[in-house]
Amino acid sequence: MNVLEIKNLTKKFxxxxxxxxxxxxVAEGEIFGFLGANGAGKSTTINMxxxxxxxxxxxxxxxxKNNAKQSRFAKMNIGMVPQDIAIYEDMTAxxxxxxxxxLYGLRGAELNERVVEALEFVGLQDKHKSYPKxxxxxxxxxxxxxxxxxxxxxxxxxxxPTVGIDPQSRNYILTSVRKLNEMGCTIIYTSHYMxxxxxxxxxxxxxxxxxIIAEGTKEQLKxxxxxxxxxxxxxxxxEKVNLAAIQDINGVEAVSVDENFIKINSDTxxxxxxxILEHFMNSHIEIRSLxxxxxxxxxxxxxxxxxxxxxx
Numbered sequence: 252m253n254v255l256e257i258k259n260l261t262k263k264f265x266x267x268x269x270x271x272x273x274x275x276x277v278a279e280g281e282i283f284g285f286l287g288a289n290g291a292g293k294s295t296t297i298n299m300x301x302x303x304x305x306x307x308x309x310x311x312x313x314x315x316k317n318n319a320k321q322s323r324f325a326k327m328n329i330g331m332v333p334q335d336i337a338i339y340e341d342m343t344a345x346x347x348x349x350x351x352x353x354l355y356g357l358r359g360a361e362l363n364e365r366v367v368e369a370l371e372f373v374g375l376q377d378k379h380k381s382y383p384k385x386x387x388x389x390x391x392x393x394x395x396x397x398x399x400x401x402x403x404x405x406x407x408x409x410x411x412p413t414v415g416i417d418p419q420s421r422n423y424i425l426t427s428v429r430k431l432n433e434m435g436c437t438i439i440y441t442s443h444y445m446x447x448x449x450x451x452x453x454x455x456x457x458x459x460x461x462x463i464i465a466e467g468t469k470e471q472l473k474x475x476x477x478x479x480x481x482x483x484x485x486x487x488x489x490e491k492v493n494l495a496a497i498q499d500i501n502g503v504e505a506v507s508v509d510e511n512f513i514k515i516n517s518d519t520x521x522x523x524x525x526x527i528l529e530h531f532m533n534s535h536i537e538i539r540s541l542x543x544x545x546x547x548x549x550x551x552x553x554x555x556x557x558x559x560x561x562x563x
Contacts, residue, residue, distance in 0.1 A: 255275070257312075260310070285458065292461035343380050344375055352398075372397065395412075475555070478519055481516055487511070489513070492534070
């Protein structure tokens, strides 16, 4: 069955169309990756699914029931892990989870059991009397997750749950996502870290300008651009790199910068490597390494949207 069904969803802010006649389904048991650069309509869509924002048109159904007509049912079956940490610094970890779980109607012994269960799941049971102000960023993220899962929702929305945390905490959270999925939760997962989406998501949708422009497994998405290749050029410094000039080279589809790497997506049918290298030499840019790579999910995103996922 489908845990989430969106049909012809539209949201306008004045004359601006943030979500444009979108239709989407998320099947039970999926870890569904939802990708879009800032301003693409991703957060607006998530807020409408969670019931935090009303649409102008279209419908959202949770477990077959209309979100607008049965909003309490929808909210009882959704857990929201927001990008901005939503916990109270002046309440203990236990009190935070108890407060949020109580909002879903849990009371008495059942409430206390669910709080303990959620804290154990995120590895914070030994910190249940501690205040979040003493927590690391990763621990706060984990507490945020505990607050979202204590009522055992069928659908969990995780909006950038690993942003700004250390690698160890990121791995812990990714492992937690898999465990939640194994326990029967369906998950909508957004991230600016493309490798996370490739690693854990069973299906992925790419949104741009309020529309779903591609959807499928990562293998299906990669098959869209079999006529392109990736060239990664490591440089000493990116200060003199002219992305627009590289983009103008015949056959170049997209260009992005990632730390000291210039990532160039190019048409396999055009032999333009000499032209690309000539541009770097004429610009007096020191090249440290060069490698060709098979297209990945980031290549798909760049090719389809023309912009980097981390674009602000």
